[in-house]
Amino acid sequence: MRYDVIIVGSGPAGSSTALHLARLNPALARRTLVLERDRHPRHKLCGGACVPDVDVCLANLDLDPRSVPSVEVDWAYLNFRGRGFRMRFARDLSFRVVRRNEFDGWLAEQVRSRDIELQESTRVLRLRRVDDGVEVETNRGTYHARVVVGADGSSSVVRRLMPDETNTAAVARVVELVTPATPPGGSARLAADDAFLDFAWMPRGIQGYVWSFPTSVDGQPSRNWGVYDSCIAPGKRGGSLRPVMAQWMEQNGYRLDDYRLEGHPIRLFDPRAALSAPNVLLVGDAAGVDATFGEGISFALGYGELAGSALVDAFRRDDFSFSGYQRQVLASPLGRTLSRRTLTARIANRFPQALVQRTVWRHLGPVVRWYIKNFLFYWAEPLASPAASNLEPPRRRIETGADGVHAAPNRPRAPSRKRLLQRVGFTGVPSE
Numbered sequence: 001m002r003y004d005v006i007i008v009g010s011g012p013a014g015s016s017t018a019l020h021l022a023r024l025n026p027a028l029a030r031r032t033l034v035l036e037r038d039r040h041p042r043h044k045l046c047g048g049a050c051v052p053d054v055d056v057c058l059a060n061l062d063l064d065p066r067s068v069p070s071v072e073v074d075w076a077y078l079n080f081r082g083r084g085f086r087m088r089f090a091r092d093l094s095f096r097v098v099r100r101n102e103f104d105g106w107l108a109e110q111v112r113s114r115d116i117e118l119q120e121s122t123r124v125l126r127l128r129r130v131d132d133g134v135e136v137e138t139n140r141g142t143y144h145a146r147v148v149v150g151a152d153g154s155s156s157v158v159r160r161l162m163p164d165e166t167n168t169a170a171v172a173r174v175v176e177l178v179t180p181a182t183p184p185g186g187s188a189r190l191a192a193d194d195a196f197l198d199f200a201w202m203p204r205g206i207q208g209y210v211w212s213f214p215t216s217v218d219g220q221p222s223r224n225w226g227v228y229d230s231c232i233a234p235g236k237r238g239g240s241l242r243p244v245m246a247q248w249m250e251q252n253g254y255r256l257d258d259y260r261l262e263g264h265p266i267r268l269f270d271p272r273a274a275l276s277a278p279n280v281l282l283v284g285d286a287a288g289v290d291a292t293f294g295e296g297i298s299f300a301l302g303y304g305e306l307a308g309s310a311l312v313d314a315f316r317r318d319d320f321s322f323s324g325y326q327r328q329v330l331a332s333p334l335g336r337t338l339s340r341r342t343l344t345a346r347i348a349n350r351f352p353q354a355l356v357q358r359t360v361w362r363h364l365g366p367v368v369r370w371y372i373k374n375f376l377f378y379w380a381e382p383l384a385s386p387a388a389s390n391l392e393p394p395r396r397r398i399e400t401g402a403d404g405v406h407a408a409p410n411r412p413r414a415p416s417r418k419r420l421l422q423r424v425g426f427t428g429v430p431s432e
């Protein structure tokens, strides 16, 4: 079977790429096949934290995030041995927490509803570049595509088509489990609506933090616990994550042995690593996401927008080299933010010593919070006209004027980020 585009993987990156294709060029979307190894709603290990950038990305696809069940986090506390600060990313809440089986299943439904073929239970085994595209071998037969998009996550098979010498990206280690909201026979030690990120294990070699987020599993109030170790800086390695998790749980009244601990890698963004090759594009975890916090849902959605534009442009020009894709990603707000997060993680984890960390958290908390807010988040830009922009050539720029956010000249005026966030339930720009 021959297709113009085959997207491997239907997580947020794959579904977003397909939905942006449908928005930009419905005819091309009808000649697109999405291949998914599992069947939705499938299990996906993830804390499910969705910051406001997620909502902007979804609004750009004319999707309302409130269609998916979520838990609203009141405050997010960032802590190092009792020092730290709390943050909200919007006026009345910090972020939302979704269950990924529900979120990804909902996105996959949107893909199907826009006449894009999504074939589940189909695992891509091997890919081979041929003269006029790529041959995709799966457990259910072989397909041919002019272009393959690798949206198949951190252990991407498609990524193997990238040149080896650019495969420099680090891979983070992450473990996670879910418990009831209150510990057995006790009362919760964390406020029910709050999220906690604790960096106390940094001096012991964990290049990241432990977390606890409120969540809801089948309507039951629950908590999601995990350890994120970016492994990005040279130096002491933290050893097994299991004892770290055991200690973190014990501090909060739970016994690790009572729960099932699972692990999954996150491929981190490296500006030097290739994101495309002739006839091949990478998006989401397959390309690389946030090194500072391991946040990837917003970026996966954002990559989809960039890939959608690159695909439409390639078919318009009949040029499938994708030689400009890396440059476009790096120059975009997404690429600039990911580069900053990679740099931040490298620098912060170069100085894990307790004395340095204590000093930073004790004296520079407000500066750290200001830096996080102003440099690491709010990268997603509202599209001028999500539904109608298939009439427009790919990129739209939003320029900030003295009195707010304006569309670039000759483009329809975009709703401001604030108004978009209000539309989807975030009632204001951050106040803290």
Ligand SMILES: Cc1cc2nc3c(=O)[nH]c(=O)nc-3n(C[C@H](O)[C@H](O)[C@H](O)COP(=O)(O)OP(=O)(O)OC[C@H]3O[C@@H](n4cnc5c(N)ncnc54)[C@H](O)[C@@H]3O)c2cc1C
Pocket: 008, 009, 010, 011, 012, 013, 014, 035, 036, 037, 038, 044, 045, 046, 047, 048, 049, 050, 122, 123, 124, 125, 151, 152, 153, 154, 156, 157, 174, 175, 176, 226, 263, 264, 265, 266, 283, 284, 285, 286, 289, 294, 295, 296, 297, 298, 300
């Ligand atoms: C423990 C953990 C906690 C996290 N917590 C958060 C968080 O709170 N907030 C946040 O923003 N991010 C979080 N992340 C990161 C986030 O989960 C990822 O960045 C995000 O899922 C990336 O989306 P994606 O579509 O690129 O990849 P994925 O979501 O991994 O989707 C890839 C898809 O490809 C399919 N696939 C894989 N291989 C093949 C194949 N060979 N053939 C066909 N299909 C294939 C898979 O079945 C899957 O559906 C977390 C990650 C982990 C591991």
